Amino acid sequence: MKKIVIIAICFFMSVAISTVYGQDTIPGKAVDQLFELTLSDFLNVVITPSKLPQTVNNITQKVDVIGREEIESTIYGNRNVCEAIAKLPGASVSVLSRNDANWGTYGGIGPKYSTYMLQGLPIDAFMDPMSLDLNAIDHIEVQRGPASVIYPNYLSQDFAGSQCPLAGTVNLILKDKVEKKQTTLQTAYGSYNTLNGQIFHQNRVDRLNYFVGSTYEISDYTKYGVAGSWLNMKNDPEYQKTKIYGGLTLFLDDCEKQKLTVFCQKSWHEGNTGRTYKGYAHQYSTVNVGYNIEFNDRFSMQSHIGIRTYDRTWQESRSGVIDTLTSNNGVNQLIIPADLSFLWLHGKSGGLSIGADYQGARYFTWMDPLLGYQIFGNKSSAVQGGLYLQEEWRPASKLIVRGGLRMAFIQNTIDLVYGNNPADNKVLWNKLLWSAGLKYTLSRKVAVYANSGSSFSTPGLKATGGTISTADLGIPGHNGQLPNPGLKPENGIGIDVGVECKFPASFKMSVRGFYTVVQDGIVDNVVCRNPSQTQSINTESTAGGGEIELTQKIFSNLSWYINATYIISNIKNDLNPDQNNVNIPFSPTYIINVGASLHTSFGLEFSPSLNYNDGYYDGISRRDHQWYTPGMILNTYLSQLVATSDIFTMDCFAQVYNITDNNCNLPWQFKNPGFSCMLGIKMTF
Secondary structure, eight states: OHHHHHHHHHHHHHHOOSOOOOOSBOTTOOGGGGGGSOHHHHTTEEOTTTSSOEEGGGOSSEEEEEOHHHHHHSOOTTOOGGGGGTTSTTEEOOBOOTTSOBOOEETTSOTTSEEEEETTEEEOTTTHHHHSOGGGEEEEEEEESOOTTTSOOBOOOSTTOOBOOSSEEEEEEEOOSOOSOEEEEEEEEEGGGEEEEEEEEEEEETTEEEEEEEEEEEEOOOOOBOTTOTTOOOSOOOEEEEEEEEEEEEESSTTOOEEEEEEEEEEEEEEESSSTTOEEEEEEEEEEEEEEEESSSSEEEEEEEEEEEEEEEEEEEEOSSSOEEEEEEEEEEEEEEEEEEEEEEETTTEEEEEEEEEEEEEEEEEEEOSSSSOEEEEEEEEEEEEEEEEEEEEEETTEEEEEEEEEEEEEEEEEEBTTBOOSOOEEEEEEEEEEEEEEEESSSSEEEEEEEEEEEEOOOHHHHHOSSOGGGTTOTTOOEEEOOTTOOOEEEEEEEEEEEEEETTTEEEEEEEEEEEEEEEEEEEEEETTTTEEEEEEEEEEEEEEEEEEEEEEETTEEEEEEEEEEEEEEEOTTOGGGSSBOOTTOOSEEEEEEEEEEOTTSEEEEEEEEEEOOEESOSOTTTOOEEOOEEEEEEEEEEEEEEOSSOEEEEEEEEEOTTOOOOEEGGGEEOOOOEEEEEEEEEO
C-alpha cells in the first residue's frame, strides 16, 4: 500500500507544477468536516462533481442541492425517492404506482440516462428509489449534464437494463455526523386505509455516530389500471412495506482524519395486484461500506464497496369467473460495486482526481409452471471496470477549466437466453470516454459555463433475451419483454451551456441549454398493450432544449421558485419509416414547476407545489404509439407545531397529493388514482 501511495504522490506532483490563482474551494476538509460549516456555507457545498468538497460557485457543472427540510416537506404520493427531484428543471417523473418504478426522463433523452448513487456508489435508478428510506438521507445532490468520467454505468440487467450518467446523476448523501441524540416517532393514516409508522433514532458516542430506523406501511390501496387493461384488477390491490436500516460513522482518530462508514437496509414489499392469484413478494437489500483518510491537507483517499440484491417473485394467473394460477415467477439480481480514488490539491486552486472502480453483476430469471421446481429462463453475469482521471485547474482568476478521461471495460457472460444456450456466450467491450468543462465568472453576480462528455452502454440481458419468447407476441396473458439478440452497444455525447445570475433581494436566475445524442440508442418500444409487451431496438436518439429557473428567498422563512423546461426529442430509424422522426418515449415537450415554502414563528409550515407535464408517447411506432397527458399535479404539505417542552416537540401534519384529483392515464395501461391524503403526528425527543 505504501508503494502505491508513493507512486501516486510522485505522479500527482509531476502534474502539479503550475502557477494558479486562489478560489473558494475547501482544501484540507474531508467530507465529515462539511458539517462544521455554517448552514449558509453548507448549502453551497457539493461533493458529486469531483468527489472533492467545493462551493457551487467553483465547479463547471450545474448542481442542485435538496436539503433535509425540502425532503421532509415533499409529497411522496407514490412512495418513490424520484418524487423529491420532480420539481427540478429537466426532470420528468413518471412513477406508475406505489408498487412500480419511475419511467420518467431527465433531459428528455430517456429513463436510463441519469443514474442514481448512494454516497457516490451506484444504485439502481428504477428499483432502489422504491426501496430506500428517506429518513436515512441527509440531502440530495443532482448534477445536470454528463458525469460519465468520474462515475461508471450501473450494470442492472432488469427493467431498462444498464444505466449511464450521460444526462446527469443523482447522489443521495447519507446522514454522517450526528450533532445531538434524537429519537423521532411518526404515524399517519390516510386514503385507501393507508397506515404508516416510522421510528428513527440517532446518537453520538465519543467518535462513533450512528442511526437506526424502520418504516412500516400497510394499505388497501386502489385500482391503478385503466378499465379493461391487462392488469385486470377485480379488487383493491393490497400491499405491506417494511424497511429496516441503520448506519454508522466511526472516526478512527481524534483529529477525524480517518473515518469508516457503514450503511445497511433491508426492504420487504408484499401484496397483490387485485386478484386472488396475482400476488408478489419482493425483497431488496442495500449495503454501503466506505473508508476515507486524509494523509495531509492536500492528499486524501476514498474507498467504497457495496452489495445490492434484488429478489422479485410474482404469480401469473388466468382470469375468469374463478382465477386459475398458471405459474410462479421470479427475477434475482446481485450487483457488487466498488471504487478507490485519490484526491490531490496542487498549487493554490488545482485539483486532480484519479481512481478505479469495479462492478460485478449476476442475473437470472425463473419460472415454476406448478411443477414444484424452477426452470431458468435467462441467466448471465457481467463484470465492469474503469480507470479515470480528472483535472480541475484555474489558469486565470475568473476561469475554471476541467478535463477528464475514463477507460471503461465491460464483459458479459451469457449462460442462458430464454432457456437456450447462446452461440457466443462471452462478449467484451472497451471504450475511452472523455469529459470537459469550463466556467467563467464575469462578475460576482454573473457566471457562464459549458460542459460536454461522452458515454458508452451495453445492452442488458433483458433487452437481448427478453422475458418471453418471440412466439408470445400478442398472446393473452403473456406479458413481458420480447427478445432482440441483435442489439448493438450505445455511444452518447452530451453538451450543456448556461448562465447564472444573482440579483438584489436574494433573487436568482439561471438559464441552461442542453443537447444529447445517442448513437444506436436502445429504446424500449411498446409493441402491444393488452397483453403488455415491449421490445428494445437500436435507434439514433437526440434530445435538446432549454431550462429557465427563478428562485427567491424573500425572508429567512419565506421562499418561492418557478422553472420551465422545453425539450425537442427525435428518433431516427431510416430502415423503418413508421419509426423514423418520432419523439423519444416518455419525453415531454414542456415541464413547468411552481412552488413556495413558508415557516412561521408559531410553528406553521406550508409548502405547496405544482408540476405540469404536457405529455409524451409510450413508443416509437407512429401507427401504434399512444399519447399520455399527465397535466397538472398540485400537492401541498402542511405542518403545525402543537406542543413543545425541554423534552419533546409534537407536530401535526397533512400530506395532500393530487388536490385536483387528476386521474390521468399512464403508459402500460396504468393510471394515476387521483387525490389522496395522509394526516399524522410526529414526536421528536
